[in-house]
Amino acid sequence: METTTSLRRYDLDWLRFFAIILLLFYHTGMLFSSWGWHVKNEETSLLFNYWMIWSHDWRMPLLLFISGAGTFMALGKRSKAQFVRERFTKLFVPLAFGMFVIVPPQIYFERIAEFSSFWEFYPTTFDFDPYPKGNFSWHHLWFIAYLLIYSILILPLLAFLRKPVSQGFKTFMEQIFTKPVAALMIPAVIILLSQLVLRPYFPNETHDFQDWAYFVFYFLFFAFGLIFYSNPKLWDSLGRNRKIFLSAAVLILIPFYGSFLHFRGAWSLPMNPDDVESFFDVTSIFLSWFTVLTIISYGQFYLNRPHPILKYINEGLYPFYILHQTVIIVIGYYICKWDLSIWAKYWIISFGTLEICLGIYFGLIRPFNGVRFLFGMKPVDAEKSEDLKNHSFKTT
Template sequence: MHITNASERRYDLDWLRLIAIAIVLFFHTGMIFNKWDFHIKNAETSSTFGYWMAWSHAWRMQLLLFISGAGTYMALGKRTVAQFAGERFRRLFIPLVFGIFVVVPPQIYFEFISRFQNYGDFYKTVFEFKPYPQGGSFSWHHLWFILYLLIYSLIALPLLSYLRSPRSQSFRDKLWKTMGSPAGMLLIPAAIIVMSQVLLRPFFPEETHALVNDWAYFVYYLSFFIFGMIFYSNQNLWCSIEKNRKFLLVASVIVLIPFYLMFFNFYKTITLPWKPETIEVVFHVSANIGSWFWVVTIVAFGQRYLNRPHPWLSRANEGVYPFYILHQTAIIAIGYYVCQWSWSITAKFWTISLLAGISCIMFYVTCIRPFAIMRLFFGLKPNRKAVEVTQTASAVATAE
C-alpha cells in the first residue's frame, strides 16, 4: 500500500470535485422537473427524477465538503495561519459578496418575474435587505456552500493547526486505531453525524431551512468537512479507505434498502404498515448514515482509479469554482424560457443542462479567466502570466 505525503497532489480529489460539480448541474436542472419545490417549475413534472436525485442528494455536497476538508489540511501546510485566513477571505468572502449582489438576484427575478416590470425594477428590492423567502430578495441561494466553507475554514483553524503540529501525533495514532478498520471508519463518523441531527433537528427541522435558522444543516455539513481534515491528517487512515473499498461499497448498498423503502412509501409506490412518524425517522436516519457511507465509498474508488494526472485537469479544476457560482443562475435563466416550449421533459432536461453547462464554460473562458478583476470576483488566483509580467517589470525598475 502506497502511503502518500500529506502535501502530495491528489488527482483523485480533483477528479471527484469535477464529477461532483457535474452532478450538481444535472441535479439542479432536475429540480425543475421533479416533484420538489424549486424556484421555477416545468408545467409537467415526473416522479422519476426523484428516484436518482434522492440518492445523489445524500452525498453530492457532502462529498465536496469532505474534499474541501482534506484540501484545507493541505493548504495550511504551505502557509502561515495569517496567510491562510487572508486567502480564505479573498477566495471565499469576496466571491460570496459578489455572488449575492450579482449572480443570485437573477434567480429570484425569474422566480417572481410577474411581479416586476423589468429587471431594474426588481433589482432595487435587493438593497432592501429583506431575506428570501420571507418576502424579500436578499439571499445567497446555492452560495450557502461558499458561506459555510468560509466559516468552517476559520472555526476549524485551531483544530487544523493542532493536527499539523507534532503535538497531535498521539491523537492521530488513536484515530488510526479506532477508525482504521472498515467498521470503525464507517460507524464512528456515521454515529456522530446521526447524533448531531437527533439533537438539533427537533429545534431546527427541515421545514425551517432558509436564509437563517438552519443550524442542524450547518453542523451536519461541518461534520463532513471536519472528517475530511481528520482522515487526511493520518495517511495510514487515508490509505485504508482505498484498501477497504469493497467492504465500504457493500455496506453502502445495504443502507440503501431502508432508505428507498421509506422513500417509495413517500411516493406511494409501496405502503408500509408503520406510523408516518416512524417512517420519517427511519428515512432520515438511513439518509444520514448513507451520506457518510457513500462519501467514503466514492473517495475509496476515487483513490483506486482516479489518482492520475491529465493534461487538461489543472485547467478544468481551476474553472470548477466559477462554474459552481454561475451554474444555478444559468439553469434558471435558460430553464424559464425552455419550460415554455412544447417539448418532452427529457428534451427540456438535456437542453437546459447542456446550454447551462456550455454557457458557464464559455463565460469562464472569455470573461473570467483572462481578466484580473473577474478572477478576483470569482475566487481565482491571479493569472500566472500577469504575475510574471508584474514581477519582471518590478525587477527591471529596481535594476534601473
C-alpha cells in the first residue's frame, strides 16, 4: 500500500509558492523599512517594520521545513551517489551562476556612486574579495548554499529513514509528536537550547558559514521537516491538531509584540534592556516554530489538492527566487527616485518585479535547455522545447 508521504503533496507545493511570493513582498518592503539594506528609499515607514519583524521569524524557517520534507521525497529510489549528483546539479550550478551573473547587479547598485558604469564594476567581482569589504557574494542565494550543505549533512539520516530498520525510530517519533503539546514544545525547546549555547559566541546572521547559531537554527527546521514527513501518521497528525497550533501561534504574539513595542517606546516593561532583548529573542524562537507548524497544518488540511496551474508554478518558482531580489534592487533604485508616495512605490516595485521575472522566465529561461540547466531546472526534449519557445514568445 502506498503511504501518504510517497504521494505528491500538493499542500507543500502551494505553501512553497506562498513562501516565495512572501519573499517578493518582504524584500520589496526592505526598501521602505527603517532597517538598512542594499538600496533604500529616502523616506521610510515604521509600518513596514511591524509586519516584517513578525514574518522575518518564520518565512525562511517555513521554506527550510518544506525543503526538508522535499529532500525526503528527492532521495526516492536514488542511490546516495545519485542523490548527491542531483543536489549538485540543482543547487550548486545555480548558486555558481547566480554569484557571477545574478548577484553582481545588486552590489553595483548599492555602490553605484563608486563606479562610472556596471562594466567598470563587474571585473572587481573576480577579485573574489568577500562582501561587504569586496564585491563577491551570494547575497540572497545563501539559502541555496545552506540547503546544499544541509542536504549532504542530512544524508545519513535520510538514508536511514528510507530503510525498514528505521521503523522503531519512526514509531518512537510518532508516539511523541502526535501529541500536540509535544509537537509544539519539544522541537521549540531543542531549537532554543541550540541558540542558548551558540548565540553568545555567534550573535549575527551573516550567511557566510560562520554564523553557526543561525546555521544550526535553520538546519533544525530542515531536519524536523524531514523527520515529520518521513512518517505518514506523524505527518497526518499535524492537520488534526491545527487549531491548537493556531492558538499557540496567536498567543505568542502577545509577548512578542509586547517586547517589540517596548523597543519602539510605546511602553516600558519592568525589565532591564538586556533582559527585554533576551526575552524577545526567546519569544521569537517559539513564534518561529509555532507559526511554521500552524501554516503546515492548515496547508495540509485545506491545500492538498491539485490544480492545472500548479505544475507550471512549481517549475517556475526556483528561477523566480533566484531572480527576484536582483530585479527588486535594480528597478527599486530608479523608482525610489520618483515623486510618489511610499505605498505607490511599494506596489509598483512589487508587481513590476513579478512581471519582469515572469517575462525573463517565459522568454529566456523556460524554453532553452542550456539556460534551464543554469537555473537548476530539468531539461525538456527537443520537441517540447520547441513548443515552449513558441508558447513563451507568444506570452511575453
